[in-house]
Amino acid sequence: MSIELKDTLNLPQTEFPMRGDLVRREPERIAHWQTQGLYSAIIEKNKSNSSFILHDGPPFTNGNLHLGHALNKTLKDTILRYKWMQGYNAPYIPGWDSHGLPIEYKVSKQLQESGKTDYSLLEVRKACAQFAGDYKAIQSEQFNRLGILADWEHEYWTIHPEYEAEELRTFAEFIEQGLVYRSKKPVYWSIPCKTALAEAEIEYKNHKSISVYIGFPLSQASAKELKLEVDARFVIWTTTPWTLPANLAIAVHPDIEYALIQSNHGALIIASDRLEAVTEACSLEGVEVLQRYKGSQLENLKTHHPFIDRSSPIVLADYVTTESGTGCVHTAPGHGLDDYITGLKYNLAIYCPLDDSGCYSDDGQILSELVGKSVLEKEGSISEANRAVLKICAEKQCLLSKQTIEHSYPHCWRSKSPVIFRAMDQWFIALDKENTRTKAIEQLKKVQFIPEWGRNRMQAAVENRPDWCISRQRAWGVPIPAFYDEEGTAYINASVTRKIADKIEKHGSDYWFETSAETLLEGINCPEGWPSPDQLKTGTDTLDVWIDSGCSHRSVLAKRTNLTSPADLYLEGSDQHRGWFQSSLWTGIIANQTAPFKSVLTHGFIVKEDGTKLSKSDGASRPLEEWIDQYGADIIRLWICSQDYRGDVPVSDKIVRNVANNYRTIRNTLRFLIGNLHDFNPQTDACALDSLHPIDQWALHQLSELVDQVTTAFNAYEFHRAFKEFIDPFCANTLSASYHAILKDRLYTRSPNDPLRRSSQTALHIIFTTFSKLIAPLLPFTADEAHAYFHTNSDFNQTPIALNDWPSEKEAWKFPEISNDIQALLKFLNESLNDKLEALRQQKIIGQSLDAKAEISGPSDDPTLKLLKQYEKDLPELYILSAVSIKIDDDTDSLKISVAHADGEKCPRSWRWVPELVEAGSWGKVSPRCKSVLEQYEQ
DSSP states (O other), rough: HHHHHTTTTTTOOOOOOSOHHHHHHHHHHHHHHHTTTHHHHHHHHTTOOOOEEEEOOBBBOOOOOHHHHHHHHHHHHHHHHHHHHTTOHHHHHOEOOOOOOOHHHHHHHHHTTTTOOOOOHHHHHHHHHHHHHHHHHHHHHHHHHTTOOOGGGGGGEESSHHHHHHHHHHHHHHHHOOOEEEEEEEEEEEEETTEEOGGGEEEEEEEEEEEEEEEEEEHHHHHHHHTTTSOOEEEEEEEEEEGGGGGOEEETTSSSSEEEEEEEEEEEEEEEEHHHHHHHTTTTOOOOEEEEEEEEGTTTOOOOSSSSSSSEEEEEEOOSSSSSSSSSSOOOOOHHHHHHHHHHTTTTOOOBBTTTTTTTTTOOOSOOTTTTOOOOOOOOTHHHHHHHHHHHHHHOOOEEEEEEEEEEEEEETTTTOOOOEEEEEEEOOOSSSGGGGHHHHHHHSSSSSSTTHHHHHHHHHHHHHEEOOEEESSSSSSSSEEEOTTTTTOOOOOHHHHHHHHHHHHHTTHHHHOOOOHHTTTOOOTTTTOGGGGGEEOOOEEHHHHHHHHHHIIIIIOOOOOOSSBBBBEEEGGGGGTTHHHHHHHHHHHHHHHOOOSSEEEEEEETTSSSBBOOOGGGGOOOOHHHHHHHOOOHHHHHHSSOOOTTOOOEEEHHHHHHHHHHHHHHHHHHHHTTTTTTOOOHHHHOOGSSSOHHHHHHHHHHHHHHHHHHHHHTTTTTHIIIIIIIIIIIIIIIIIIIHHHHHHHHSSSSSSSSHHHHHHHOOOOOOHHHHHTTTTTTTHHHHHHHHHHHHHHSOOOOOOSSSOOOOOOOOGGOOHHHHHHHHHHHHHIIIIIHHHHHHHHSSSOGGGEEEEEEEEEEOOHHHHHHHHHHHHHGHHHOOOEEEEEEETTTTTEEEEEEOOOOOOOTTTTOOEOOOOOOOOOGGOOOOOHHHHHHHHOO
């Protein structure tokens, strides 16, 4: 009989699977979206509406995707899915960045490993293009697997000829404004990669260096000038002994006081404020101050280089401090920007005795024992150049002290090796000419930064950036359109560059490297003063790749009719304040006089659970494919959107498994909603909202607040708040733990058309159709699956959820007074009743809450008792008890609560206890209410 009674219950009915089985089933949904042309359908639906342009910062095509890529693209996709549902015309053009050192580095290594050593520049370029194309295809597939919707058929690629051509036309604007110049100037130089580096290609890491104190003897003429009766030495301190052969001066601060001291190392000149520190570092003894001087009194004195036959004058510089060292700064104009500027001021040579490999050249000035020695420091060992210089200094008795220090030092982002400053002829963009820097800073004031601290970081980067070194001594890149005569004089011109750009657009940038200057210049009128084309040769330098990606607003946004510039949003990692954001800003200011973005949003980096960097050795830094193959894309996406991405984002299997548990709660909630609406037709069965039962009105009011809360959070791009503070609690607490639990009795045990059941189904229908849309940007696969099962009870639907409109808060869903009442009643349950019921369970008096009854009494003027009395008939259902009685007792001044096992008999159908069961024919004895339902069932 119990089985037959069970068959009379209105149990949920749906084919929506309890288990997501995401790894297996998500690819089927991707194929379905592609068959439907979902992206095109979205764009078609919104094409006449207001636009929203999120411009994609192009990822580099040099390897498989990792979680950092997933973080970036998931945030973009979540924003766009939300904007699409809001009705925005938001075309999304994915981009790819492929020129530059990382790919050339890998390709060159592959060529060498294959035994090929005589490869040409063009062979390298073609191999790089093939390498980039292969990984672009791989990354496209991996982004698709993540569920990224985009116009993949019209992607942009920085190596496309039309893109390269627009980049050169942008570069022509720089030339035309007189911002491009060639100069021998110290630049960051990567020895392993044999190329100059831009600021954005530098990483600062802790590095152990040899620091030395070196004495420079004062010339006899200068000693006389100071009226000295002793031989004195200026003491410098440096952490790069290898630069000593390039020393041309010693800088002092004009306003700092310097002391001439006598010591066991003879007479020394150092800053007075550094006397104590230097005495300790150099083990000076018997120190006595003989004279004191202002730095300005020492200008133009001459010292002798300690081991090369030339003088090193004393010069003045405001950047000299007494925070470290000796207050006397070793100055090598070919090896540092401050030194360079000082060198220009004092007409010193910009001297750099190193070749491209970081070895001393035989230039007639370098000592023979130094020629060929490398300055490159390898981890844990001193460079051979440093070793040789220290040996010479020791022999010349100018080395006062040496120590090992650990300090922050610039490293090459690709080779991870320490960089050097090396003066050489390079191409630069002048950032202060024509008020370019001032204009950039002014434009930043108009840009919204999310988070706001990004403004200060980017402004500081813009303010402090030196002139932009844009030339690279690499094969794989867009050529700098410069020509050279036999003496090496460079020729570059805006009009010529634009004509070259036209040819590049037609033939691709390989054309520059495979064609003579004479052929390249055919049909182009060269400026007056240029040699004839047959006397010129093409340069081999390529443009900094940050100009490549930094021109995307010109090559993509400004060129395509379905896009606009400036973009509404740029979204990348926080390292792009120094990278893509900044290069885009400079190109925008120079070429268009405006920033190319209205808003800049940054995210942090993926780190381990303890906040440390991911590493392959502990399994944390594994490819994105492995994470998706283990958990599914929706769970990875939900994990990303559940994190406050504005800082670093921790990851571990434990963290992702916790998110998977949240996901299961959402899935079970969707299944409950769909299953309990299997026999509900909103056209014929829906109730008027003002006639709904109070508990259903409460649920709708909670839903209206959820819509407002989630929309506000999404508008602020705070997806972690949308999920953690609103969606997850609504799902787990408001629905699963409260509303759904309360409804089971009426949904399952009342007759199908019972007004209370239809009241709740009306609310459930609104909740599902709204809630499924709210989670669609976060869980696109699951939301679309639930949407399909809701409409067709099958896996796929012809109208995907992404084509639906975003829910708006409905006034008709708001029942503030009733909502406050129900909230208060539920609070009373949680704070006053549940502990007492749990005590009955622990005593094994009851098994489940329906086995219990409650009696609550108190004075008539008690506000809680008044509320309980008002809803007395609803309390058994609300509290999931078999009986609740409310009694007024004005003889007491407080509420009294008693709980006990329910009286009467237990209905085998509803499991409620009633005073007496009644006969229901062949069904046996049931509660009176169930008997009435069964009579309808028989009919």
